[in-house]
Amino acid sequence: MRERLLQIHSRRGWLVLAVVALAGGVLIPMLNALPESSALHFPDYLVPLFGKFLCFGISALAMDLVWGYGGILSLGHALFFAMGGYGMGMYLMRSMAGEGVYRSALPDFMVFLDWKTLPWYWHGFQNFPFALVMALAAPGLLALIFGFFAFRSRIKGVYLSIVTQALTYAAMLLFFQNATGFGGNNGLTDFKRLVGFPLQAPSTKLALYVISAAALLLVYIGCRFVVTSKLGRVLAAVRDAELKTRFCGFESTNYKLFVWTLSAVMCALAGALYVPQVGIINPSEMQPSNSIEMAIWVAVGGRGTLVGALLGAWFINGAKSWLTAAFPSAWLYVLGGLFVVVTLFLPKGLVGLWELARRALHRRGRAASPATESAGKMTADGIPAGAAAVTAGGGAVSDPGVPTGSAASRDGGAPSVPHA
Numbered sequence: 001m002r003e004r005l006l007q008i009h010s011r012r013g014w015l016v017l018a019v020v021a022l023a024g025g026v027l028i029p030m031l032n033a034l035p036e037s038s039a040l041h042f043p044d045y046l047v048p049l050f051g052k053f054l055c056f057g058i059s060a061l062a063m064d065l066v067w068g069y070g071g072i073l074s075l076g077h078a079l080f081f082a083m084g085g086y087g088m089g090m091y092l093m094r095s096m097a098g099e100g101v102y103r104s105a106l107p108d109f110m111v112f113l114d115w116k117t118l119p120w121y122w123h124g125f126q127n128f129p130f131a132l133v134m135a136l137a138a139p140g141l142l143a144l145i146f147g148f149f150a151f152r153s154r155i156k157g158v159y160l161s162i163v164t165q166a167l168t169y170a171a172m173l174l175f176f177q178n179a180t181g182f183g184g185n186n187g188l189t190d191f192k193r194l195v196g197f198p199l200q201a202p203s204t205k206l207a208l209y210v211i212s213a214a215a216l217l218l219v220y221i222g223c224r225f226v227v228t229s230k231l232g233r234v235l236a237a238v239r240d241a242e243l244k245t246r247f248c249g250f251e252s253t254n255y256k257l258f259v260w261t262l263s264a265v266m267c268a269l270a271g272a273l274y275v276p277q278v279g280i281i282n283p284s285e286m287q288p289s290n291s292i293e294m295a296i297w298v299a300v301g302g303r304g305t306l307v308g309a310l311l312g313a314w315f316i317n318g319a320k321s322w323l324t325a326a327f328p329s330a331w332l333y334v335l336g337g338l339f340v341v342v343t344l345f346l347p348k349g350l351v352g353l354w355e356l357a358r359r360a361l362h363r364r365g366r367a368a369s370p371a372t373e374s375a376g377k378m379t380a381d382g383i384p385a386g387a388a389a390v391t392a393g394g395g396a397v398s399d400p401g402v403p404t405g406s407a408a409s410r411d412g413g414a415p416s417v418p419h420a
Helices: 002-008 011-033 046-069 077-095 108-112 128-152 158-176 202-227 230-240 242-247 252-278 288-301 307-326 328-345 351-376
Strands: none
Touching (some): 011 202, 046 077, 046 202, 077 128, 202 230, 230 252, 288 328, 307 351
C-alpha cells in the first residue's frame, strides 16, 4: 500500500497536495466565518465563484485524462457536463413542486407551455439519490454507446474531434426545443432548495464549495491512480503508438472506451455540482465553444500533467471573470492570443515554465562553476597554484612567466634560472 501511494506521488508531492487541500478546503471556510469587519474575511459572493472554478477543475482533469493520456481530443465534453447539470436541475425543479409562480406540481415552464402531465423521464427525480445516479449514469451510458461505435470503427484524430463536436451541437439543438421537456432556451432555473437547505443561504453555498473541493481532491487522486498504474502505461502507449500496442496484444479499443467513459462521468459530476452554485442550466452550456475552451484549459496549463490542467482552468477562468467585467469586448482576443503564444513558445504549458526556470538556473550554475574553480586554485599569496610549483628538494619557485619544461630544457640547454 505504501509503495503504491509513493507511485501516485512522492512524499513531497503528498505534502504539497495536503497543504493545498487544507488551504482550499479548510482555510477559506475559516476565513469566510470571520466577521465582515475583519480584513481577513473571505466575502460570501466569492464562495460560489470559487466553487464554480473547482467544478471547472474537475472538467479539466477529465479532458486531460482523455486527451493528455489517452490521445483522444474530444470537442464534445461540454455535452456530458451539461447532462450532469440537467440531471441535478431536474431534481431541484421537482423538489420545489407547488412553490413556483403558478403553485403547480409541474415545473413553471411546463405550466406556461400548457403541459398537463409530467413526462415519464421526469419521474423519480424528486428523490435525490436517484437523481444523482441518473446525472452520472445517463452521460456515462451515452459516452459508452458513442465510444463503442466510434472506436470500433477506428475513427480517430481530427475526424473523431469533428464527430464529437457534431454530437454536442446536435444535442444543443435538441434541448433548445420546447417539446423535449427541458425548458427550451431558458432551461431550468429559479431553484429554491437542495435536500431541504435553501440555496440562497450563505451556509449552503459554503457547504457546496466544500463538497466541490472534496470532490476535486478525490477525482485528482483517482486520476493519478489511473495514470500511474499499468492501465495508465498502456494508455500512454496507445496514445503514442496505437498500432504497435495492438501488435503487442493489447486491445486498444477497450482502453480508449474505458478512459472515454470515465472522463464523461467526471464531467457529469462537475456539471451536477455546478448547477446548484450558479442557479441555472440551459442548452448554451452544450455549445461547442465550451468544449473548445476545455481543450484550451488543458493546452495552456500543460497537457498530460493533471496539475497543468487545473492551473490552466483556474488561470483562464480567473482571467475571464476579470476581463469580461473590465474589458468585455477584449476577452476573445486575449484568449486567442494566449492560445497562440502557448502553442508557439510554451508547448508544455504553464507547467513547463517551472522546467524552463530550473534549466535556466542550472545553466547559470554551470557557467559560474569554472570561475569558482579557478578562484579556488589561488594560493595564500594570491599567486595561481599552477604558477607556484615548489620543488620537493630545494623549494625553488619557477618563474611564472616561463612555462615548465621550456624549449631550452627539452633541447638539453641550461635550465631557466628562477627569480630571486
